[in-house]
Amino acid sequence: MNSMVQVKQSDAEGAAPGLGVKPKVIARDVNVFYGDKHALKGVNLDVPARAVTALIGPSGCGKSTFLRCINRMNDTIPICRVTGKIEIDERDIYDPTLDVVQLRARVGMVFQKPNPFPKSIYENVAYGPRIHGFAKTKAELDEIVAGSLRKAGLFEEVKDRLQESGTGLSGGQQQRLCIARAIAVNPEVILMDEPCSALDPIATAKIEELMDELRENFTIIIVTHSMQQAARVSERTAFFHLGYLVEEGRTEEMFTKPKDQRTQDYITGRFG
Amino acid sequence: MNDQHTAKAFDIDLQDIARMVAEMGGLAEKQVADSVDALAKRDTTLAQRVTAADSAIDALQREIEEKSVLTIARRQPMAVDLRDIVGALRLANDIERIGDLAKNIAKRVIALNAEFPPPKLIRGVEHMTDLVLEQLKAVLDAYARRDDNKAMAVWRGDEEIDAVCTSVFRELLTYMMEDPRNITCCIHLMFCAKNIERMGDHATNIAETVHYIIDGNPITERRPKGDTTTIPALTGA
């Protein structure tokens, strides 16, 4: 709660929200290679805690690549190589002694296309708590599932059909189910890769509303192609172009008076 | 704006808005010049024409507003484009006010109805008008060329108008004290002077807006103030 107040206060002072304290995620000189392809070039970025950071940029500029570095999803791609340093809470996540499973429990991810597992709604949400052994009893698990669904703003819609398949929901509901699934393990950071690109405006609005609530407890990093969405939901915005992080700053400034000409051209729709 | 938008129609929308603002500015300049001309030449017909012509400015303002709102809704402009459109709205507002002030002068010309103050006094007002018109022309030019330096020059140049305004006020005061029969016409003239001074203020506003459009930040330095009419002139003279 009070972090929210802090954000608001620092907002009013015009300082970078949340950046006054220690950043949650720190990226230093991050380079990513897919085989020979240099997809991300020397990215430095500080992500404030309990705030929404938006990553924008033209297609193929490396937004998803950067996002996937933060929970080491790039490990699942054999040809992918990451150099540089990424810290979460001052702990290097590429440290060989760090357990990826635990990292991913702390850093949840929501994908562009809703990807509920072919299981019941309940089982979808219970998936993470089960594999990490978060619930000792069935009642505890029930509570986690209901709580997560509630936080994801889905509980009321599905409470009578928790045993039905998650794939039978509408696209927007599926995406909120995926968000519920991600927050069920109570992560600290949530990565969202274009979470609304397949959704209609109302479902999009619901998810944006949800992000607004989630920012109280979670650090959210979202990739989006909608400038308006970035402007609406985020405190900070980072603009990627051709693998470089071109500009990063407070969202208000990025969208009213960006410093870099490339940012300007991109957000005003001047890229040919 | 060297680069073009991917959506060409967006460029055209923005150009349309800028063109309308420029057109409005031109009209307002002419109104100001004509109204003071009518005053100097005691030409009520011209004054009547000025009063009538004001509706054209109002119509243009409405059109700019509509077009801007539509463009915002349609294109969701960002950054410089957004400032461009918001700036245009503000410019239109200021220019419309200038038009109103000119119309007000013209009305006073009609109201004076042959009871004109001596040309000596009017000359001061005319001088002010020249200065204001110069400012207006410069600032509209700055807008058309996106010339921040020129806009800033206009913004700083308001001082002189204020100074002239103060001296005109003093003159009128002395004149009124000389002969109370002059009071009616002098009051009218005083309001005309005040109107012109307000026009100068609007020109400064416009300069601020132009700076915001170009730079993205409001002007932070303090503006030099030359107008001391408000209190000291009335009490101290």
Next chain:
Amino acid sequence: MVYLYLAGLFVLVAVGYLFGRARAKAAADTEALHSRPPYHGAFVGLSIIAPMLLLLVIGLPIADRMIVNQALQTFDPTVMSDDLRRGVALRDITALATGKYTGEPTLALRQAADTYASLRAWTYNLILAGGLVVGLLGAAFGFRSLSASFRARNHVERAVKILLLAAASVAVLTTIGIVFSVLFETVRFFERVSPFEFLFGLQWSPQTAIRADQAGSSGAFGIVPLVTGTLLITGIAILIAGPIGLFAAIYMAEYATPRFRAFAKPILEILAGIPTVVLGFFAALTLAPIIRETGESMGLNVASESALAAGIVMGMMIIPFVSSLSDDVINAVPQSLRDGSYAMGATRSETVKKVILPAAFSGIVSAMMLAISRAVGETMIVVMAAGLAGNLTFNPLAAVTTFTVQIKTILVGDQEFDSAKTLAAFALGFVLFFFTLTLNIIAMQIVKRYREQYD
């Protein structure tokens, strides 16, 4: 004759097509066409093909029958009533007519052959001429229909649809035909042996005597031993192939590097290409002795031909089916589900167990069912490794026999085609068919129930 007819047909169609197209092209200069010129050409072609083919397909068999009857009539009207004599006579007549007859023909035969030859030449010419006439009529009809606004495209589309429908019907009708022919023979079998005895009898020894006085003339037709034998062997096979095939598939799809996969998958598929005879003698000559020796060293009584040997080898045979099909369905599980699971912090095996297998479940089941059908239908391995004895047992070390083996055994060699023994093969075939059909239906239900829709 038929070739000549078809050649004529081809020429007519080609000419018709070209003319139709040319005409449409010419018309296109003055008017807007509804359909493009090739469709006009195709329409003319179709209006030639349709009547000509129809004439051939209907006319030729009728003509043939007429000729044969006429020839036989001339030869000896009495043969008509006896199938066997009729066949012999017909063979002689056609042989003589085509100059392949060896020996000295009788007068009647020679006359019949003459009648046959002349009638044949005559009717064939008639058909040729008729074909030409209907072809030309068709062409005329086609041409007359053509005009700029003529909807040739729609007609051609309809013709294509009919062609495709015909192809589909052939497949369906063949199946139905086979089922019915088997069914009829089965019914004849049940006239001799009661269905109750057949389905529930515990004894299988179909060696009914060909002669009535032969010893052991009454056969026993109870299929229960065959059912147990089939189930036993299939069970062993699927017990082996199911886990191995599935695990291999999971390894290939989820764990193996692309390089290993590229090398291992073809090898696994080669296994599927090994002829079953080869597998059969591997089972009989290599595996069975090993099993027997091992069994005996443990003090067990092992038959030299055992269900176990057959089952194991059959399992090996169907491993590639299971693994290859499962591999395909596992690969069809969208990557997004894996990403989702890994992003939750699941390990690889958790992901396989909790996400991939459930998602691929229906596909894996159908792979298994297909493999079972394959195993049930397999003959050669069982013949060689499991023997022919219809033992009613669930002991994998005993010799057993299966449906397919029995069908094969019954039908090999000279048979009397209406003895109960021979007909039993059809009954067995019918039961087998019914069995696999049931299997397929179950599989289809499972697939339908658990199918996940991915796009």
